Amino acid sequence: MFPPQDVMSGAFSAQRQWSQNQQTLGTGPTRREPFPAWSVVEDTKKKANAISKEAAREFEIASQKAQSKTGKIEPWSAKYYAACTFGGLLACGLTHTAVTPLDLIKCRRQVDSALYKSNMDAFRKIRAAEGLRGVFTGWSPTFFGYSAQGAFKYGGYEYFKKFYSDLVGVENAARYKTPLYLAASASAELIADVALCPFEAVKVRTQTTIPPEFRSTFGGISAVVAKEGTAGLYKGLYPLWGRQIPYTMMKFASFENIVEAIYHYLPGQKSDYNKGAQTAVAFTGGYLAGILCAIVSHPADVMVSKLNANRLPGEAFGAATGRIYKEIGFMGLWNGLPVRIIMIGTLTGLQWMIYDSFKIFMGLPTTGGGPAKEQK
Numbered sequence: 001m002f003p004p005q006d007v008m009s010g011a012f013s014a015q016r017q018w019s020q021n022q023q024t025l026g027t028g029p030t031r032r033e034p035f036p037a038w039s040v041v042e043d044t045k046k047k048a049n050a051i052s053k054e055a056a057r058e059f060e061i062a063s064q065k066a067q068s069k070t071g072k073i074e075p076w077s078a079k080y081y082a083a084c085t086f087g088g089l090l091a092c093g094l095t096h097t098a099v100t101p102l103d104l105i106k107c108r109r110q111v112d113s114a115l116y117k118s119n120m121d122a123f124r125k126i127r128a129a130e131g132l133r134g135v136f137t138g139w140s141p142t143f144f145g146y147s148a149q150g151a152f153k154y155g156g157y158e159y160f161k162k163f164y165s166d167l168v169g170v171e172n173a174a175r176y177k178t179p180l181y182l183a184a185s186a187s188a189e190l191i192a193d194v195a196l197c198p199f200e201a202v203k204v205r206t207q208t209t210i211p212p213e214f215r216s217t218f219g220g221i222s223a224v225v226a227k228e229g230t231a232g233l234y235k236g237l238y239p240l241w242g243r244q245i246p247y248t249m250m251k252f253a254s255f256e257n258i259v260e261a262i263y264h265y266l267p268g269q270k271s272d273y274n275k276g277a278q279t280a281v282a283f284t285g286g287y288l289a290g291i292l293c294a295i296v297s298h299p300a301d302v303m304v305s306k307l308n309a310n311r312l313p314g315e316a317f318g319a320a321t322g323r324i325y326k327e328i329g330f331m332g333l334w335n336g337l338p339v340r341i342i343m344i345g346t347l348t349g350l351q352w353m354i355y356d357s358f359k360i361f362m363g364l365p366t367t368g369g370g371p372a373k374e375q376k
Helices: 005-024 036-070 078-098 100-111 119-135 139-168 170-175 177-208 217-228 230-234 237-265 275-310 317-332 337-361
Strands: none
Touching (some): 036 337, 078 139, 078 337, 100 139, 100 275, 100 337, 139 170, 139 177, 170 177, 177 230, 177 275, 217 230, 237 275, 237 337, 275 317, 275 337
16 A cells, blocks of 8 residues: 555655755855856956956056156156157057067068968968067067157157247147147157168068078168168168158047047046046057058058068169059059058057056156146
8 A cells, every 4th residue: 555665765865865955055054156157257357356456556656666766757857758758669669579470461461462362371371481480570670670769759759749839839839739749740750760760671671581681680780781881771761751750640640639539528537537547548549540540651661661672772762662663553552451450550559558658657647638637
């Protein structure tokens, strides 16, 4: 009449096990989280926030130490221009060196559009043929050249902006801000390119010859001087001016106006936002300005690469330019534009972020968008 003993034991054992499982899912000491993945995400967020706060604290400590050594930096003083010059050196030298692989692919595709089918194809072929080191071909002249250029460009821009503002007066400077930005940036770049040109000549020859023509930066400079004289280092100066001056004019003038527009769109004033938010605005403004820069300066950039790689000994600038244009045509002037937009957009955004971060580090206001909140 009753079920066998083994059946009853099995039934009640299962019920007892279910009861124990229910207790495990309850409020006991061995409670399991119902969504373990969510818990991992929350833990990761907490760790990231802790790291961010610690980094901000270390940045503030280092900033205070640096400011205590340099003393208060008055705007438009020699210390101010020195700080802006060093900030520009860091901004341009580090960022251009970091994107050397993109620059390498761009230069090679500009000189020979049939060399690679796509950017990814170029990366794979360079990596397979030349190794990881080959992907960074030209990093040394890039670092030295763009560090020098960045120093003169940013420091010179701050100087000429003040110089032209004083020249036209306060009212006219406020009324004609954009022409003032254009004039200041053009003046600064004119000088900066003289410092950049020798390194750019070595960089382009190193990147566009397989295997690279030069093994080191200063060895390359010595080789060019021995073969072609000092003029060999500057045979790309005119097209470099043609590329860099419009680029820099667009870079600084559009950045200043974009940042001003961003702060105008956001609620409150620039002084209402903390340092992190201001550097984020600097990156955004720089990236958008960089896209415009890439488009404006790209034809001249192609010509710089072609002239440094293919200009014949003793050939006049005009004759070389005309010959190269006949070879590549109008469409050839736009070879490599997509990769350059990505490269220059990222590059310019990072440059402005680094530059303004360094200004904050030294206790100076960030660039554009009105005055920063005064520190007590």
